[in-house]
Amino acid sequence: MAEITAPQSPVTAEQFADEIREQLKYTQGVTVEQAKPADVYVAAASAVRRHLMDSWMKTQADMVNGNTKAVGYLSAEFLMGKQLENALLNAGLTEQFDKAVEALGFNAQEVIDAEYEPGLGNGGLGRLAACFIDSLASLGVPAFGYGIQYKYGIFKQEFDENGKQIETPDYWLANEEPWGHIDYNRDQKVSFGGEVVEENGRKVWKPAWSVRAVPVDYMVPGYASGRVNTLRLWSAKSYDEFDLLTFNKSEYLDAVKPQVEAENISKILYPEDSTPQGKALRLEQQYFFVSASIHDAIRVFYPGQDKPDLTTFPDKINFQLNDTHPVIGIPELMRVLMDEYDYDWDTAWDITRRTFNYTCHTLLPEALEVWPSKLIGELLPRHLEIIEKINDQFEAELKAKGVAADTIKDMAIYTGDAVRMAYLATYGGSHVNGVAELHSQLLKDVTLKNFSDVYPDKFTNVTNGVTPRRFIKLANPRLSDLITEGLGTDKWLSDLELLKGLVPLADDDEFVKKFAAVKQANKVDFSNFAKRKYGFDIDPNTMINTMVKRLHEYKRQALKILSVIADYADIKSGKVSADDIMPRTIVFGAKAAPGYYLAKQTIQLINNVARVINNDPDVKGKLNVYFPWNYNIELAMNLIPATDLDEQISQAGKEASGTGNMKFALNGALTVGTLDGANVEIRERVGAENFFLFGMTEPEVSALYAKGYDTKGLSREYYEKDPQLKAAIDMVADGTFSDGDKDTYKDLVNDWLNKDYFMTLADFRAYMDIQAQIEETYRDPMKWSRMAVLNVANSGYFSSDRSIEDYLERIWHTGPLK
Numbered sequence: 001m002a003e004i005t006a007p008q009s010p011v012t013a014e015q016f017a018d019e020i021r022e023q024l025k026y027t028q029g030v031t032v033e034q035a036k037p038a039d040v041y042v043a044a045a046s047a048v049r050r051h052l053m054d055s056w057m058k059t060q061a062d063m064v065n066g067n068t069k070a071v072g073y074l075s076a077e078f079l080m081g082k083q084l085e086n087a088l089l090n091a092g093l094t095e096q097f098d099k100a101v102e103a104l105g106f107n108a109q110e111v112i113d114a115e116y117e118p119g120l121g122n123g124g125l126g127r128l129a130a131c132f133i134d135s136l137a138s139l140g141v142p143a144f145g146y147g148i149q150y151k152y153g154i155f156k157q158e159f160d161e162n163g164k165q166i167e168t169p170d171y172w173l174a175n176e177e178p179w180g181h182i183d184y185n186r187d188q189k190v191s192f193g194g195e196v197v198e199e200n201g202r203k204v205w206k207p208a209w210s211v212r213a214v215p216v217d218y219m220v221p222g223y224a225s226g227r228v229n230t231l232r233l234w235s236a237k238s239y240d241e242f243d244l245l246t247f248n249k250s251e252y253l254d255a256v257k258p259q260v261e262a263e264n265i266s267k268i269l270y271p272e273d274s275t276p277q278g279k280a281l282r283l284e285q286q287y288f289f290v291s292a293s294i295h296d297a298i299r300v301f302y303p304g305q306d307k308p309d310l311t312t313f314p315d316k317i318n319f320q321l322n323d324t325h326p327v328i329g330i331p332e333l334m335r336v337l338m339d340e341y342d343y344d345w346d347t348a349w350d351i352t353r354r355t356f357n358y359t360c361h362t363l364l365p366e367a368l369e370v371w372p373s374k375l376i377g378e379l380l381p382r383h384l385e386i387i388e389k390i391n392d393q394f395e396a397e398l399k400a401k402g403v404a405a406d407t408i409k410d411m412a413i414y415t416g417d418a419v420r421m422a423y424l425a426t427y428g429g430s431h432v433n434g435v436a437e438l439h440s441q442l443l444k445d446v447t448l449k450n451f452s453d454v455y456p457d458k459f460t461n462v463t464n465g466v467t468p469r470r471f472i473k474l475a476n477p478r479l480s481d482l483i484t485e486g487l488g489t490d491k492w493l494s495d496l497e498l499l500k501g502l503v504p505l506a507d508d509d510e511f512v513k514k515f516a517a518v519k520q521a522n523k524v525d526f527s528n529f530a531k532r533k534y535g536f537d538i539d540p541n542t543m544i545n546t547m548v549k550r551l552h553e554y555k556r557q558a559l560k561i562l563s564v565i566a567d568y569a570d571i572k573s574g575k576v577s578a579d580d581i582m583p584r585t586i587v588f589g590a591k592a593a594p595g596y597y598l599a600k601q602t603i604q605l606i607n608n609v610a611r612v613i614n615n616d617p618d619v620k621g622k623l624n625v626y627f628p629w630n631y632n633i634e635l636a637m638n639l640i641p642a643t644d645l646d647e648q649i650s651q652a653g654k655e656a657s658g659t660g661n662m663k664f665a666l667n668g669a670l671t672v673g674t675l676d677g678a679n680v681e682i683r684e685r686v687g688a689e690n691f692f693l694f695g696m697t698e699p700e701v702s703a704l705y706a707k708g709y710d711t712k713g714l715s716r717e718y719y720e721k722d723p724q725l726k727a728a729i730d731m732v733a734d735g736t737f738s739d740g741d742k743d744t745y746k747d748l749v750n751d752w753l754n755k756d757y758f759m760t761l762a763d764f765r766a767y768m769d770i771q772a773q774i775e776e777t778y779r780d781p782m783k784w785s786r787m788a789v790l791n792v793a794n795s796g797y798f799s800s801d802r803s804i805e806d807y808l809e810r811i812w813h814t815g816p817l818k
């Protein structure tokens with residue numbers, strides 16, 4: 001029997017059932033007989049929360065009293081996923097819940113499913129934040145996640161009858177939400193606009209308007225740590241509500257206008273995840289949550305003190321800036337220290353610099369936020385002054401270090417017209433990190449080269465990771481049991497490198513067969529899930545080949561769909577017989593930013609390729625394409641464990657890390673991928689022979705740009721020279737996937753033939769070749785499964801626990817509560 005160390009609550013299933021009954025009766029006012037699964041969900045959630053309460057309070061007390069520095073993870077996004085299952089696991093109540101709910105006459109899965117998934121993030125960056133706060137709690141590190149409780153999360157994606165993406169609002173708070181606790185007594189005032197005046201030789205900011213930031217607290221229970229941290233999401237309320245009480249103006253309806261405007265600040269998550277637009281509301285959101293969080297941290301760590309010694313602030317808490325979105329926190333802390341607490345500039349700067357660190361999540365220059373000075377000046381006039389002064393000091397520092405004048409100009413934080421947030425973050429904090437080794441290297445060599453030349457010691461790498469609790473234990477219980485059986489312990493859930501112990505089992509045919517059976521059972525489950533949720537008929541006896549991620553040109557969903565079209569064209573032309581094709585089901589999941597035209601065209605193309613191919617009798621069911629709409633955490637948790645082959649095919653040098661790639665490898669999918677982001681490190685660890693590598697490397701990509709690939713239209717040569725590629729593109733152009741209309745995809749086709757910035761065409765041949773090799777391998781099931789076992793066994797490094805340990809050692813210099 002395996003050694004089981006998972007947390008166990010002392011409460012019995014019967015007692016837990018009683019607790020649910022109590023909640024139903026005394027809080028919700030429904031009898032068990034009247035209750036629906038959604039009622040039981042709310043009751044169970046409230047009951048679990050009660051179980052976590054003591055640990056939560058103790059963790060907070062220890063954090064304030066203790067001698068361990070805390071972490072404040074400042075992030076505009078936390079993509080948490082459903083909470084109940086995770087809370088039950090970490091509270092040690094999973095079994096009791098299952099039994100209690102059955103005893104009450106309900107189906108456990110139905111109760112779990114009744115939770116509405118909060119979508120307070122766009123993609124990788126938001127999900128990473130969620131994995132990180134899980135790991136911080138599981139490691140017992142005192143931490144706050146600080147963000148925004150958007151009223152509307154990422155849009156719900158639907159497809160219209162033409163296969164086009166339709167966005168509908170995600171009003172996730174339409175039903176009772178039992179997790180967030182609104183704490184009106186711990187609000188903060190956040191001000192905007194107005195002007196800066198001189199009074200008695202001091203700068204005084206006279207803001208024009210203020211909003212009330214009200215914290216909504218979510219428990220973040222650690223796994224097997226006994227610790228429960230806090231995710232504090234700010235919600236914007238109007239102070240004018242108070243004014244309304246004494247309202248006596250004539251325009252009654254106009255009176256609520258300011259209130260509506262204030263509450264707009266936390267109304268909606270921006271659905272763009274690159275090429276940020278300089279929108280005032282977005283800057284308001286950023287300042288809103290960052291200012292409230294900084295003041296909150298001061299209140300938490302110096303309780304009841306009017307004149308706290310804030311020179312110790314960086315010893316109490318370090319703020320991690322999750323991308324540039326919270327970087328306005330740097331001038332804000334300067335302002336707070338100087339204007340609210342009377343520190344001089346140099347002291348304030350020293351404190352600020354020791355408080356912040358910055359994580360960059362991109363390589364695309366257009367994704368680095370740059371704010372127009374005019375906008376900052378209107379919204380935050382005092383901050384603009386401070387930024388200008390930071391820039392003056394920075395230029396003087398560079399000059400003193402002997403940096404050339406034109407380089408200093410290139411490095412400007414404040415250009416006169418604009419403020420470059422990545423530069424402000426790099427200068428204003430202690431450390432800068434990228435999110436995978438290749439990414440961190442490219443940051444030093446390209447994106448932030450000048451900064452790395454002047455401040456080489458600031459730069460470091462922390463490779464991303466994912467939480468094994470949600471993405472193995474909860475998502476893939478069968479594999480979890482098999483791992484525990486194979487290792488003889490379940491300790492791997494808090495020490496994922498223990499998966500290495502599975503390496504010898506890759507040579508044990510019995511184990512490999514069990515592993516294959518787990519995958520097969522997961523595929524059957526997924527097929528049922530897809531039928532229930534989407535009405536799809538997925539054959540679980542085909543290879544499940546998945547590409548899920550935001551839709552971006554650089555991620556190259558276009559490369560995948562062109563390869564499918566090429567295979568289809570081969571069947572239609574009789575070059576290949578459908579009988580010889582290895583049966584495959586290709587599953588896409590992707591949301592496009594609402595204003596991203598080519599991304600939306602790609603979605604439309606994929607949907608129509610699916611429609612045509614899935615219904616063509618010539619294909620004989622050998623090639624199938626499905627595009628479940630509204631990819632989210634729930635779909636990920638169902639699809640990843642069922643996947644045989646995962647696509648990570650971004651153009652080399654563009655994907656900062658990727659985290660889906662890690663989830664798939666840990667769930668025993670093989671990867672077809674480029675040498676990009678964390679793929680590089682995954683391949684190193686699982687072994688080159690267990691990874692399907694193809695395509696140009698980053699230096700090769702750079703060399704091809706230097707030849708003028710995108711500017712001289714070189715992609716057309718690839719089209720002309722490769723008949724299979726030509727056939728595929730021609731098929732898109734000739735209306736095969738648009739009922740004969742030749743215009744539907746003309747912009748997409750035009751881009752491929754004349755620009756193709758992300759070199760889809762240049763990598764096409766290599767991609768087709770590797771797919772042929774993949775088919776050959778898949779035809780040997782034992783070989784494939786052995787490779788998959790080795791992927792699982794060697795991916796323990798990609799736990800977010802390891803990422804957090806790297807942050808602790810390299811950046812935060814702190815550790816668990818004592």
Ligand code: 26M
Binds near residue numbers: 273277656
């Ligand atoms: C910025 C300004 C205005 C509106 C939206 C944004 C914005 C929001 C999200 C910009 C970027 C956003 O996310 C970027 C992102 O998800 N990056 C991904 O981060 C992952 C975690 O590090 C990496 O694994 C991915 O490679 C990287 O693309």
